[in-house]
Amino acid sequence: MKKLINDPRNVVRQMFKGFVAMHKGRFRLLDEVNVVVKSKLDPGKVGLVIGGGSGHEPLFLEFIGDGFADAVCQGNIFAAPPPDVILAATKAADRGHGVLYVYGNYAGDNLNFDMAAEMAEMDGISTATVRVMDDVASAPPERITDRRGIAGDFYVIKIAGAACDAGLDLDEVRRVTEKAGNNTRTMGVALSPGTIPGIAKPAFELPDDEIEIGMGLHGEPGVRRGPMEPADALVDSLVELIAADLPLKSGDDVCVLVNGFGSTTRMELLICMRRALERLDQLGVKVYDAQAGNYATCQEMAGVSISLLRLDSELRKYYDRPAWSPAFSTRGLFQRGTLVEDSGCRC
Amino acid sequence: MKKLINDPRNVVRQMFKGFVAMHKGRFRLLDEVNVVVKSKLDPGKVGLVIGGGSGHEPLFLEFIGDGFADAVCQGNIFAAPPPDVILAATKAADRGHGVLYVYGNYAGDNLNFDMAAEMAEMDGISTATVRVMDDVASAPPERITDRRGIAGDFYVIKIAGAACDAGLDLDEVRRVTEKAGNNTRTMGVALSPGTIPGIAKPAFELPDDEIEIGMGLHGEPGVRRGPMEPADALVDSLVELIAADLPLKSGDDVCVLVNGFGSTTRMELLICMRRALERLDQLGVKVYDAQAGNYATCQEMAGVSISLLRLDSELRKYYDRPAWSPAFSTRGLFQRGTLVEDSGCRC
Amino acid sequence: MDSMSAAQAREMMIYVADVIVESKELLCEADRNIGDGDHGIGMAAGLERCRDELRAREFTDVYDVFFTSGRTMIRTMGGASGIIFGMLFHAGSRNMPSQSEIGVSEFSCMFEKALTEIQAKGHAEVGDKTVVDALHPMVVSLRHSSESALPFKEALRRAYLAAEEGKEASRHYVAKVGKAKALGERAVGFPDAGAVSLSVIAKAMSDWAEKNL
């Protein structure tokens, strides 16, 4: 597998360097550790630290910004950052009002963030934690805390960033963010594997005419393998699995994210988006906002996931808060200019 | 090759449908033809129509918006749109002040857009044309009009959109846009091919340890094949080829786009960005703005191109004009809020 | 038989469409070698639409058959070939007075106009590795057949052979136009995809004439 890298051992560091250089002045990179921090932090607010393994870009790195994370820390490819790195991000993000951690629910992340939280506590920084567990495929509802965090991270981070930005205290930020997590679900389907830089073998093998429903963002096996199907049939399955799990009912308001795993073309994402919106409409569900793109990837894996965030009036308020990050920003001109009455909203 | 599609014959139409559904209300899709138009067009301005073959998304489709194109028309995968389709876009975009066409310089596009221009003329709509020919690899400087248009399309479209938005007349819009074209250069390197939906075979073959410098966005052969090299060495080659071609000199101001062809990870793009900025700095070139992302793709081709737009004070003025499109928008919050002094500018 | 009626022209073009649709993969392969690999897709789709239009009604004007074919291709295909192959049928049939049948001379004249317009729009000469490499000798052959008053069947047979020869000759050229331009010497050895299409079309016409004229 050819990759545009220099040395597999420094891919993460060089990526961080490229990121801060490209956004010159906006973010700073800490010495020694793979942590980026906003150059200017609003005082008086709870800090938001997100992170996890590398290799899922733009997640987590590029969800830093106004109304998004204050600091991002990443470990090696597919490996949670060490506690010392998380602690450095925590210290950088703390403005005396504590720090919220938002990350995907994996053994490695849990262990490292928990240890970092203990270390922060010793240094007098309060922390709170929301683990994202949106992946419907990864465990049945009765074992929901066994579920992994995948593309739904985006929604939970967006709401957490808005809650911090709104000036809520740590407990309230946690409560609102947890609510976002409880209302977020994702189902994905993988078509072909990604590869880890420096490792020739892909993470898994998938026959030329087969797909895997529910495969995880690190190639973890999903709920079933089956023959390739038309996009509409696959999208229908994903939407229905989510709808049954939430459960979604007619009249509900949702945001929809059609997420590509890496090498899936925008053409395919938009074809899937088309069907997802059709299917939700058939279910009587109202779509408040929708986006398609690579939000949470697994290197050059091919496939797509669909995430829904079910909104109530409180979540909608935080979802609507203007925000800017390199990976996603609210509607810019459209909110200020010609289409202001339609700002980010499909109601 | 597995793709998330329903039928290779309707991929383009279904993509357009997904696009307008996702942006509900912002754009409208014409009946029968693959043309999207902004729902609200500022009166009194020159219209901007862009287009080309499909399969390069987000180009052209997603460069519609405020300060971007008014209408976008696309043909089938890798095929210019027919003149009748371009004419429909032209009529939709015209507000009585004429229409500028911006597209990549390919035989098929030239033939179809020229015929559309003749048809528009017969219908009383004046048009002007700027063909993008940024691909340094595709012909030597003395045959510059033989060069293809690739990722540099982005800069030329951005400037054209700003010039239209600023209310210039058709001649002036053309002049400014041509200036942008004359100052835009791109060099790419391909690592692996993409595939056309419905066609099992990739567009070309590339041995497992080889790359091709200068390969086109449809898999057209480039200037040389060679062994895979570290990212920094490749980026240096690309930057130097562009610098020699422009030619770039110490003290010049440029914008930099590191463009992925489809399946290249953001990690790789940012690693390449890091080196491109370093190398430009060594050359004494000042980087005004920089972005990394998939702007002009060739399905799931792997590889990267580097585009430079050399700015003078006039081009900078248009580059700086706030703009919003689904694929790219100027800095949003950062321009209005905390980081306004750094708005989009790296000077 | 020395003339072709509107009904016959319609049958012939439907047959041409059938053959092109069947040749889709062959044409893509030709384009894959030195272009972007989509030529067969466009041609097959365009001629399928043509076939639909031709089947949809009866024709009394021979030129209308070719005009309908050409205009449909221009309207629906896109790509270089939409214009080039559309004009192949459209350039010489457009604005022509209605004719219930035509002879070799009118037929030849039609393709001569097509060559002129294709060159005017596309700026390609023989040797630039385009459809012109096959179309030029085909037109020369048709003109000769017309001057020699050869019957349709024979004129089409010779037209095909000339197109085929022109297509083969295109192998030796370095492309100066189209997506193979950047290939330089690397394109040598492969025929131009559009020339392959033209040869397929000419052969289909000749085969059809062999059986039906």
Place this chain on the structure above:
Amino acid sequence: MDSMSAAQAREMMIYVADVIVESKELLCEADRNIGDGDHGIGMAAGLERCRDELRAREFTDVYDVFFTSGRTMIRTMGGASGIIFGMLFHAGSRNMPSQSEIGVSEFSCMFEKALTEIQAKGHAEVGDKTVVDALHPMVVSLRHSSESALPFKEALRRAYLAAEEGKEASRHYVAKVGKAKALGERAVGFPDAGAVSLSVIAKAMSDWAEKNL
């Protein structure tokens, strides 16, 4: 010889690091079967850093050798294994009074504490398909060796055999923790990657003791 000096512990840990670095591909392969395929990368990188730290200076305190190893792994590795394997050496050596040498009993005690802390943080029981499947029997064996006053060499040999057996047993389990969780029955037949690492570490210790104690 019934005790291990600080210098010996340092040599042993350097040898363990060498073996893990060499086993990188094997450990990735194990993780590829039922995890995300990166286990060898993390372990090799972490133990390389350990080796650097250990080589950088002399040690007079045995616990300092293990503490330095464990803390370095925690600080640099990340992933589940950074904490789990860091704690393997860190949990039982942290806050211990300085000792120039230790016996089997202290050694056994250190790993017992590690097991306790790993289970406290990771909530895994034997049978959940984690490193605990191999560590638990290893700790039981070490305790027994300590009670039976077996020499170090023999204690480490038995510890390895117990770990190896536990790793093999992990093949039969359905994962309840870690990235293989979602696999359900499909994980059966493959050993847990962390258990494979532990068995490699235990073997390296035993091999080192065989030659050097």
